[in-house]
Amino acid sequence: MKTRRNSPWFALAVLAAIATVGFIDRIVVNVLVEPVKAEFGLSDVQVSLMGWAFAGLNVLGGFVTARFAERVRRLTLIASGVTIWSVATALCGAAGSWVQLLVARMGVGLGEAIGLPPNQSVISDYFPANKRGLAISILLLSPPMGAFIGFVGGGWVAQEFGWQATFLVAAIPGFILGIVAYVFVAEPKRGQFDAGSSDEVPPISDFVKRMWSLPSARHLVVGSFIAAGLSYALNFFFASLLVRKFDMGLAEAGLYTGVLASLPAALSIVGAGWLGDRLGERNPGAYALIPGIGLAIGGPLGAFAIMQDNLSLLLVCLAGSIFLTLSYLGITFATIQNLMHPRMRATASATLNGIYTLAGGLGPTLVGLMSDRFAKEYGAGEGLALAMAVSGMVYLWAAAHYFIAARHLARDTASVRTVSA
Numbered sequence: 481m482k483t484r485r486n487s488p489w490f491a492l493a494v495l496a497a498i499a500t501v502g503f504i505d506r507i508v509v510n511v512l513v514e515p516v517k518a519e520f521g522l523s524d525v526q527v528s529l530m531g532w533a534f535a536g537l538n539v540l541g542g543f544v545t546a547r548f549a550e551r552v553r554r555l556t557l558i559a560s561g562v563t564i565w566s567v568a569t570a571l572c573g574a575a576g577s578w579v580q581l582l583v584a585r586m587g588v589g590l591g592e593a594i595g596l597p598p599n600q601s602v603i604s605d606y607f608p609a610n611k612r613g614l615a616i617s618i619l620l621l622s623p624p625m626g627a628f629i630g631f632v633g634g635g636w637v638a639q640e641f642g643w644q645a646t647f648l649v650a651a652i653p654g655f656i657l658g659i660v661a662y663v664f665v666a667e668p669k670r671g672q673f674d675a676g677s678s679d680e681v682p683p684i685s686d687f688v689k690r691m692w693s694l695p696s697a698r699h700l701v702v703g704s705f706i707a708a709g710l711s712y713a714l715n716f717f718f719a720s721l722l723v724r725k726f727d728m729g730l731a732e733a734g735l736y737t738g739v740l741a742s743l744p745a746a747l748s749i750v751g752a753g754w755l756g757d758r759l760g761e762r763n764p765g766a767y768a769l770i771p772g773i774g775l776a777i778g779g780p781l782g783a784f785a786i787m788q789d790n791l792s793l794l795l796v797c798l799a800g801s802i803f804l805t806l807s808y809l810g811i812t813f814a815t816i817q818n819l820m821h822p823r824m825r826a827t828a829s830a831t832l833n834g835i836y837t838l839a840g841g842l843g844p845t846l847v848g849l850m851s852d853r854f855a856k857e858y859g860a861g862e863g864l865a866l867a868m869a870v871s872g873m874v875y876l877w878a879a880a881h882y883f884i885a886a887r888h889l890a891r892d893t894a895s896v897r898t899v900s901a
Contacts, residue, residue: 561595
């Protein structure tokens with residue numbers, strides 16, 4: 481079509497906007513934890529099932545879609561997916577029971593499974609390897625930007641018009657962006673910046689073999705799984721913590737949560753991607769060392785922050801923690817993309833997204849279990865704070881995997897560049 485453009489930065493802007501809308505529709509439930517609990521009479525563990533409902537079809541669906549994305553026009557899948565998850569988000573607002581809401585959340589997960597795995601593959605074909613760290617980090621600004629809009633906007637809409645209206649408003653942008661992606665973004669040539677690439681799609685066994693045989697890839701996956709679960713747990717319950725411990729309204733709690741989940745995270749993700757590209761060309765291990773240091777320092781700082789009774793001190797320390805711990809996100813995706821064959825990249829993206837989605841269900845559930853247990857002795861507010869602080873220390877485990885990955889990245893990067901497609 482004549483309307484389609486092959487500008488890398490235009491494609492990046494459109495796909496980043498779509499990913500942001502996807503994250504809004506994924507995370508907006510977090511600011512609605514308290515009204516949904518009240519509506520359906522739920523415990524913290526029960527309300528955390530919204531994360532598992534999203535994960536139910538997202539993980540398997542994303543992997544299946546990614547295999548198609550290695551063969552077909554990826555922009556068509558992206559446009560279709562964003563439309564499906566927008567419809568499902570609107571249905572969340574129409575849910576009249578807890579079961580209906582969980583089923584609608586499964587629909588959101590399925591739509592994102594179709595629409596999001598191909599986007600990193602597209603961007604990797606628009607940008608060469610030495611610029612992918614920054615490009616994919618910009619793409620991965622979607623979580624902090626989506627969190628800001630979801631928490632701040634979602635909190636205000638929920639307080640003024642009810643939690644159902646929040647879902648209906650969140651569904652609108654996706655319909656528009658789906659049309660823009662299909663009509664205006666050109667499909668790039670696969671592997672145009674990768675030596676030895678071919679049009680042959682490697683079997684799934686080759687993908688599994690490459691991921692398993694590279695020590696750096698294994699440790700990046702495990703470390704980022706742990707970090708993602710902890711990040712999702714913090715995002716899921718932080719607005720509730722402010723409501724319970726500091727007696728805030730939803731709009732104010734959403735504002736604080738949105739700012740914390742967006743500005744420090746955005747600076748961290750882009751900064752780590754930029755620094756990784758600067759240092760990684762000479763020392764590939766920097767792509768893992770940078771987030772490893774951030775996780776090792778930021779985790780304990782976050783645990784300290786959560787336990788503070790002074791709101792200002794809590795917010796300042798937690799902002800520093802988020803800045804440090806979110807450094808893993810964009811740079812991990814970019815590093816995995818660089819380790820993959822051009823026609824393995826959608827599969828790699830879907831695999832990581834699926835792993836993070838499982839983490840997004842597991843993290844809040846474990847914190848919810850601890851919170852329900854601690855609440856019996858310390859009360860709802862302090863019990864939740866203690867559960868979140870304990871989980872913050874687990875970032876040290878994630879950091880250890882990144883430090884191990886840093887030791888292997890140089891050798892692994894060299895080995896994949898010598899492999900003929």
